[in-house]
Amino acid sequence: GPGVWKAEHALAALTCGAADALGLGDVGRLVPGKRADLVILDLRDTRFSVHGSERGEDVVSRVVWTADETAIDTVLLGGREVVRGGTLLECDLASISARARGALGRVLTRTGLAR
DSSP states (O other): OBTTBOHHHHHHIIIIIHHHHTTOTTTTSOOTTSOOOEEEEOTTSGGGOOTTOSSOOOHHHHHHHHOOGGGEEEEEETTEEEEETTEESSOOHHHHHHHHHHHHHHHHHHTTOOO
């Protein structure tokens, strides 16, 4: 967390460092001509503002240590847009929720925890 790792090191470890550890080559890097998975955050979020920072943190530090799903604006998977404006595209949430409830019910039944 903050104070233990520099934000730049944590970001590198979570992207290209993780890919290297798994032997995935160029994965985790933006490389011309390659498909990319990319999360674009809304940096207008007040958590990312450097103005008024008592500790003089930069935007990278604030993104690494404070960003959560509410800051996500756009997600590209393999270069294909799947989230825009924080909203999932091409996704039937009702169907996913129903399937998840069914799976949970089966797990609870198998474990003897169903009511």
